[in-house]
Amino acid sequence: MAQNILIIEDDKFLRELISQKLNKEGYDVSEAIDGEEGIKKIRDEKPDLILLDLILPGIDGFEVLSLMKKDSSLSSIPVIILSNLGQKEDVEKGLKLGAVDYLIKAHFTPGEIIEKIKVVLK
Amino acid sequence: MKILIVYYSKTGGTEKVAEAIKKELEGKGHAVDVEKVKPVKEHSFWGWFFIRLFRGECNIQPPKIQDVAEYDLVCVGTPNWTRLSLPVARYLRQVKGLKYKNIGFFATTTLLPDVEWYILSMYLLDLTASRIIERRGGRIIASVILSSFFKRWNFASEYGKRAIKNFCDKVETPIKSLKDYFLKQKEIESIRFLVILFSIFLLLSFLGQIISSITANQVLTWSEYLFLFVIGFFSYFSLLTILEGKTWVFWGKYLIGITLPILLTLTPLFLAFGQGKPIVLGYILIFVLISFFRDPKAVIFTGAVTILSYSYLFFNYPFREVLQPTLDIPFLLLGIGMISFITQKLQKHYINSLEAQDEIESARKRAEEEKDKTLTIITNLADGLLVFDSGNKLVRVNPQAGKFFNTKDQGAIGKTMPELASLPKFKLLVGLLGKGKGIKKVFRKELKLKERLTLEVSTVPMASGEANKLGTLVILHDTTREKRIERMKTEFVSLAAHQLKGPLSGIKWTLRMFLDDELGKVTSEQKKFLEKTYRANERMIALINDLLNVARIEEGKYVYKPVPTDLESMIQSQIDSLREEIKRKKLKFEFKKPVAKLPQVAVDAEKIDLVIQNLLENAVRYTPTGKEVTVSLKGGIKEIEVTVADTGVGIPQYQQKRIFTKFFRGANVMRMETEGTGLGLFITKNIIEAHKGKIWFESEENKGTTFHFTLPVKK
Numbered sequence: 001m002a003q004n005i006l007i008i009e010d011d012k013f014l015r016e017l018i019s020q021k022l023n024k025e026g027y028d029v030s031e032a033i034d035g036e037e038g039i040k041k042i043r044d045e046k047p048d049l050i051l052l053d054l055i056l057p058g059i060d061g062f063e064v065l066s067l068m069k070k071d072s073s074l075s076s077i078p079v080i081i082l083s084n085l086g087q088k089e090d091v092e093k094g095l096k097l098g099a100v101d102y103l104i105k106a107h108f109t110p111g112e113i114i115e116k117i118k119v120v121l122k
Numbered sequence: 123m124k125i126l127i128v129y130y131s132k133t134g135g136t137e138k139v140a141e142a143i144k145k146e147l148e149g150k151g152h153a154v155d156v157e158k159v160k161p162v163k164e165h166s167f168w169g170w171f172f173i174r175l176f177r178g179e180c181n182i183q184p185p186k187i188q189d190v191a192e193y194d195l196v197c198v199g200t201p202n203w204t205r206l207s208l209p210v211a212r213y214l215r216q217v218k219g220l221k222y223k224n225i226g227f228f229a230t231t232t233l234l235p236d237v238e239w240y241i242l243s244m245y246l247l248d249l250t251a252s253r254i255i256e257r258r259g260g261r262i263i264a265s266v267i268l269s270s271f272f273k274r275w276n277f278a279s280e281y282g283k284r285a286i287k288n289f290c291d292k293v294e295t296p297i298k299s300l301k302d303y304f305l306k307q308k309e310i311e312s313i314r315f316l317v318i319l320f321s322i323f324l325l326l327s328f329l330g331q332i333i334s335s336i337t338a339n340q341v342l343t344w345s346e347y348l349f350l351f352v353i354g355f356f357s358y359f360s361l362l363t364i365l366e367g368k369t370w371v372f373w374g375k376y377l378i379g380i381t382l383p384i385l386l387t388l389t390p391l392f393l394a395f396g397q398g399k400p401i402v403l404g405y406i407l408i409f410v411l412i413s414f415f416r417d418p419k420a421v422i423f424t425g426a427v428t429i430l431s432y433s434y435l436f437f438n439y440p441f442r443e444v445l446q447p448t449l450d451i452p453f454l455l456l457g458i459g460m461i462s463f464i465t466q467k468l469q470k471h472y473i474n475s476l477e478a479q480d481e482i483e484s485a486r487k488r489a490e491e492e493k494d495k496t497l498t499i500i501t502n503l504a505d506g507l508l509v510f511d512s513g514n515k516l517v518r519v520n521p522q523a524g525k526f527f528n529t530k531d532q533g534a535i536g537k538t539m540p541e542l543a544s545l546p547k548f549k550l551l552v553g554l555l556g557k558g559k560g561i562k563k564v565f566r567k568e569l570k571l572k573e574r575l576t577l578e579v580s581t582v583p584m585a586s587g588e589a590n591k592l593g594t595l596v597i598l599h600d601t602t603r604e605k606r607i608e609r610m611k612t613e614f615v616s617l618a619a620h621q622l623k624g625p626l627s628g629i630k631w632t633l634r635m636f637l638d639d640e641l642g643k644v645t646s647e648q649k650k651f652l653e654k655t656y657r658a659n660e661r662m663i664a665l666i667n668d669l670l671n672v673a674r675i676e677e678g679k680y681v682y683k684p685v686p687t688d689l690e691s692m693i694q695s696q697i698d699s700l701r702e703e704i705k706r707k708k709l710k711f712e713f714k715k716p717v718a719k720l721p722q723v724a725v726d727a728e729k730i731d732l733v734i735q736n737l738l739e740n741a742v743r744y745t746p747t748g749k750e751v752t753v754s755l756k757g758g759i760k761e762i763e764v765t766v767a768d769t770g771v772g773i774p775q776y777q778q779k780r781i782f783t784k785f786f787r788g789a790n791v792m793r794m795e796t797e798g799t800g801l802g803l804f805i806t807k808n809i810i811e812a813h814k815g816k817i818w819f820e821s822e823e824n825k826g827t828t829f830h831f832t833l834p835v836k837k
Binding site: 013017018024086087088105107109110 | 620624625626627632663681
């Protein structure tokens with residue numbers, strides 16, 4: 001069965017690029033354009049992995065992360081943070097909140113992102 | 123000019139003159155204030171008489187204006203009865219600021235103005251007022267008197283209007299020289315005095331003539347008397363015109379010098395003298411009188427006239443036996459000589475003291491002007507200024523500084539630094555300048571005084587000549603706005619750079635997918651272009667990262683978290699990541715490691731990694747193909763030194779000073795290639811210095827560059 005990946009990203013261009021790449025790699029892709037929709041979709045679909053952007057309209061990525069980690073039914077889902085916020089404080093905060101990895105969009109190619117996903121899902 | 127009119131008016135006459143003067147002066151564009159002096163209790167005319175007789179002065183209600191220092195001119199007015207002048211006299215005695223003040227004096231009388239002068243009363247009034255004024259240091263420069271009763275000579279008449287206009291013209295013009303003023307004034311006063319004596323004399327002689335003719339004791343016949351009277355009146359009249367015209371004061375002395383001796387000479391014709399002595403003494407008296415004019419020439423002239431008339435008397439009249447020419451003439455000559463000599467000496471002495479006063483006055487004026495100039499500068503300076511004297515006591519806080527420290531009160535004045543430390547408003551400043559007795563030397567040190575107030579503080583010593591320390595200036599420059607603008611700029615750069623990252627990521631991914639054939643077949647020709655575009659995009663991403671780092675350094679948000687770090691492995695991994703380029707440029711690369719493994723150092727690993735990356739990248743990038751790059755690591759007790767030496771293009775001598783500045787790129791490398799942001803070394807230097815390390819370099823164009831940096835060893 002194909003694995004389900006939820007991408008929470010407000011930038012349409014980037015979201016579609018990643019979706020296309022993920023689809024090509026054989027994953028089922030689900031999209032959310034803001035934090036609230038993200039939370040809803042996490043609850044409804046319970047994906048196998050979440051790609052989470054931090055800068056979102058409404059509630060931000062950190063909020064989403066901490067909310068889902070509080071819910072025991074959702075806390076086991078691995079989250080890879082995919083953001084352009086590159087400061088050490090942000091990385092530490094994200095990892096502390098329970099993200100399994102933190103990738104800076106501008107520094108990674110789609111191929112490299114796929115590699116990281118494969119590692120986590122193994 | 124700022125003018126004050128002070129007056130007391132009982133019947134309103136003086137008040138009307140005061141108003142007329144005020145209108146005239148305001149018409150000329152001056153600012154005029156008015157102070158109406160009010161006695162504590164108003165009295166009737168004769169009530170004043172008794173007060174003057176028995177008390178000699180009166181009390182006035184507290185005046186509005188108690189200090190006249192700020193005025194350029196004060197006009198003082200009073201009714202012309204000395205007893206009625208008491209209120210104004212009192213005011214003049216107690217007001218402050220009269221020193222060196224120009225005064226215009228006006229009065230009203232019920233009679234005719236001119237007559238008043240010569241019946242003494244006006245003279246007395248003038249004398250009283252000028253004595254008080256002069257004792258307080260002021261001087262009367264003009265006076266006017268008008269009638270309150272007679273319409274023809276009152277304030278509204280032609281005469282009055284002209285007199286007021288003359289008065290106002292005169293008070294307007296400042297006196298050029300004290301000396302000239304005093305000389306003229308004294309001369310006028312002397313003539314006036316003589317004129318009054320004359321008028322008394324004429325009056326009394328007239329009365330005497332009448333009485334003597336009634337009592338049949340006539341000394342002179344009416345025709346003889348009238349003859350004398352005419353001469354006397356002629357001189358009196360000419361003196362009057364001289365006085366009124368105030369011209370030819372010079373000639374007045376000589377006129378008197380002729381008239382008086384002749385008159386005296388003629389008196390023996392009508393009065394029998396037992397001896398000649400009274401006449402001679404009379405002449406001497408006349409010389410003394412003339413000497414009051416302080417003109418030795420006039421004394422000699424009078425003496426000559428005296429000798430002539432004496433000789434005339436002697437040769438022409440019967441009682442020459444009474445005269446003893448052999449005694450008298452030498453005596454007269456001696457008198458003339460001595461008196462003119464003394465007069466000359468007095469004149470010189472008098473003029474000298476006037477000149478000295480003049481010089482003092484102009485020096486004082488110059489000092490005042492300078493002081494005013496300096497005060498204006500200090501008051502209007504846009505920066506705050508604190509002035510400390512040679513004893514390090516605070517003597518002045520200019521308005522801008524007062525605004526900074528929120529202190530209008532002068533509670534801080536007179537305190538030294540240690541004392542100021544106890545005042546809450548000044549605590550922060552004292553912290554910067556030192557609580558000790560002296561004031562620390564500070565240049566453009568930043569001081570955040572309040573939430574919205576940042577100052578740049580500098581101290582400047584004030585000295586007169588080499589050794590004379592006058593004090594210290596503390597200059598406070600408001601940089602709040604500059605700082606705010608800088609902050610806004612940095613925030614903008616942060617924001618813009620951050621926003622750019624999104625689209626750049628999208629471009630990067632798309633190009634990558636093209637290059638990896640994931641978006642359809644791409645020819646190798648096309649791939650070449652795409653590759654270049656991909657690299658250009660990567661450079662943009664690198665620039666954005668650098669800009670963000672710089673912005674964070676400037677915002678002070680570049681936090682340093684030291685962790686134990688192994689420098690050797692950090693350098694090695696950076697070298698490894700450059701392996702491809704080193705191979706491509708066929709560079710001879712060497713890493714000189716210390717024999718013994720270096721202990722870990724507490725540094726911010728992320729930042730030091732950037733430093734090593736920057737220096738290595740520069741070395742590799744700017745060294746041409748086939749040349750060498752050497753990296754060495756040295757450990758010491760106090761510090762660790764890292765050296766990156768290349769044999770590349772070097773840095774031009776004239777640009778070496780600017781190598782660490784923002785956005786700087788050497789002229790030679792700019793020509794070579796347009797990569798490079800110019801931010802790398804700026805960030806590098808910041809990081810090293812934040813670790814309290816040192817960074818420096820040696821370079822020669824076309825020979826190579828060697829960069830060194832040290833990091834203190836801290837466990």
